Amino acid sequence: MKAQRLLADYMKAHWFLYVVAILFMMTANIIQSYYPKVLGDFTDHLQAAGITVSIIEKYSLLLLGIGLGYGVLFGVGQYVVMRLGRKFEYHTRGKLFGHFTTLSESYYSKNGVGRLLSFVMNDVTAVREAMSMGLNHTVNSIILLVSVVVMMAVSSIPIYLIFVCVLPLLVIPFAVVYFGPQIRKRSTKVQESLARMTESAEEQFGGIRVTKKFAVEPIMRGRFGKTVDKILENQLRLVRMTSVFQALLPFLGALSLIISIVFGGYLTIHNHISLGNFVSLTLYLRMMVNPLQQIGNVINAMQRARASLDRLNGLLSIQPDIRELPTAKPVDLQAADISIRGLTFAYPDSTQEALRDIHLTIGRGKTLGIIGKTGSGKTTLVKLLLRIYNPPLGTVRIGRDDIHDATLESLRNQIAYVPQDGFLFSTTIRDNIAFFNRESAFKSVEMAAKQAQIYDNIVEFPDKFDTKLGERGFTLSGGQRQRSSLARGFIKNAPILIMDDSVSAVDAVTETKIIENLRLSRKNKTTIIIAHRISAIKHADEIIVLDEGKIVQRGTHQQLLAEDGVYASLYSIQEEGTRYAEGHR
Structure with a gap:
């Protein structure tokens, strides 16, 4: 859904409430426009007949009615609009998050969390504020200005006097034409600099432990300070x-009042107009000043x-690289081999090939080990199996079907992927x-924890499986985070399990136990193990x-x-390292 449609579609869906709110505010401002006329008539009565109790009572009640009518009607209308604005904010953020979940990994590799x-x-907040405050002030200003002009006309104030007094206000349309694009352009720069600051702050917070360990706080403060300085510069220009x-705008209103x-x-x-008309005229023109200020706001x-909508439009117009074909259908990974034929792949923004002419068959129920030095293409290969990136057509097949013919949900639901840096959420271990x-x-959670050799660590915590983890799981050690992530893969019990160097942070004894549990629990299920240590894949x-x-x-x-x-050669080097380590214990 395009960003410019977000606002239109939402208002269309809630048109009745918007009409009711506008009618309430219109009626309120029409009532308010009687205020100067009532005071003008009161002045003429005072001048003609002097002060009497009945006159004071009459006009006091009229002014009280105007005040109450305006306050109640405008308050109700404003509440409805503000409430709808908050719902729009909620609605839009939900749509944005939904859109984020459809975007491909390539998008996130280029855009940080802060952005x-x-x-x-x-x-979203900028749009909501303009939507709520803008509608309130626009209705208030337009209706009040129109009501003021109408009331001046029906109050026996000469037309030529009205025209001369409002003449300075004719400058406003020209001011809007000049200032509007300038404000939008500068607002766009402010929003972009805010995005860079948020991105920088998120990065700094995420790396605060590294910053402290290297004692480079002044450098990081300076780096963050540059983004804040840019915000200040852009905001001051705006x-x-x-x-x-x-x-x-208020200057033009004041000029009209002076005239x-x-x-x-x-x-x-010179007795061309009554004193009451003069009072009404000055009050009406004074009443115009506030709407003019509101129009400026x-x-x-x-x-x-508009600047924010342009940014949202750019975001929502992005299409994911990984999309299902209209003819895609569910796939059964448990009943099919995976065959790779002539697979050559390069990342979208790279001219260097990450994989070249790969021919491979992964038989169902078999275990495949993948080893190689860093950057050799191990993780790239399994990302293609998950369709995190798209393999070339015809190069990867599940049974007789091309992987592109499978629905993403059925494909990924049947694969348990355990990366090296398994991400843990800020919730309980369970x-x-x-x-x-x-x-x-x-019981399934406990069993998975035992298979991943993390159970004994968990039960030592005071809250055991209900222990709440810190951000990204930093409550746990590196090995504990990795094994917790591995337990997540085990409990899924998927037809295919991919372990992407996911035992690299555990010791050799624990690794041996995990691999043995893996062999017992994954019988007749396909397992792909990526490792740097041969001990993890030799079986x-x-x-x-x-x-x-x-x-x-x-x-x-x-x-x-x-x-x-x-x-x-790798086996020889690793065996020698193992013997050296054992000899120096």
Whole structure:
């Protein structure tokens, strides 16, 4: 849904309440416009007949009725509009979050969390404020100005006097044409600098532990200070422009009032208009000043909202790289082999190939081990299986069907992916393990924790499985976070389990226990293990060695050891390291 439709569609869906609110505010301002006329008539009565109790009572009740009528009607109308504005804010943030969930990983690799938060917080708030305050002030200003002009006309005030007095106000349309685009342009720069500051703040908070360990607080304060300085610079430029514009409108209103006092006073002295008409005229023109100021505020808010809507439009127009074909259908991974034929892949913004001419069959119920140095394409390969990125058509098949023909939900629901840096949420350990299904039985959670060798650590906490974790799971150690993430993969019990170097932070003894539990629990289920340590994959039915995106070796552990290649060299180095470590305990 495009951003410009967000506002229109929402107002269309709630048109009745908006009409009711506008009618209430219109009626309120029409009632308010009688205030100067009543005072003018009161002045004429005083001049003609003097002060009497009945006159005071009559006009006091009229003014009280005007005040009550305006206050109640305008208050109800304003409440309805404000309430609708808050609902729009809620509605829009939900749509934004829903859109975020559809975007591909490539988008998040280019945009930080802070930038995304600026859309949800700053831009949506700017639109909501313009929507609520803008509608209130626009209706209030337009109706009041129209009512004032009508009431001046029906109050026997000469038309030529009205025209001369309001002549300065004709400058306003020209001021709007000039100032409007300037305010919008500067508002856009303010919103962009706020997004950069939010992004910088999120990064600084996330890395605060590293900052303290390296004692570089002054450097980080300076780096953050630059983003704040840019905000200040852009905001001051916007303030200067809006201040000039907002000062111009009341000045024009004051100029009209001065003309009414000078010209109207002259006509009153020479008996061309009554004293009551002169009082009404000055009060009407004084009443115009506040709507003019409100119009200035509305124009400023609308220009800022336009800048935010442009940013939201840019966001909501982004289409995910990974989309289902109209003919996509559910797939059964448990009943099919995965075959890869001639797979060559490069990331969207890269000319270097991450994988080259990969030929591989992953048999159902088998275990595949993948090993290779950093940057050899191991993680890239499994991301293509998950369609985090799109493999070329025809290169990856599930059974006889191309992976592009499978629905994303059915594909990813049947794959449990455990990355090296398993992300944990700021909730309980139990909820993190049962992330795929929060309704999982507690026994299943316990069993998964035992399989991942994290159970004994969890039960040592005072709240055990109900222990609440800090942000990103920093309550736990690196190994504990990794094993908790591994338990999340185990409890899913998916047809395919992918472990992407997910035992790298545990010791050799714990790793051996995890792998043994894995072999017992994953019988007849497909498992893909990416590792840097050969001990984690040596039991696999097949092992492939990747180097610079190509498969340079394949076979079982024993077959690869018999070859004089990369695998045997890695095994020799790791065995020597193990013996050295054991000899120096």
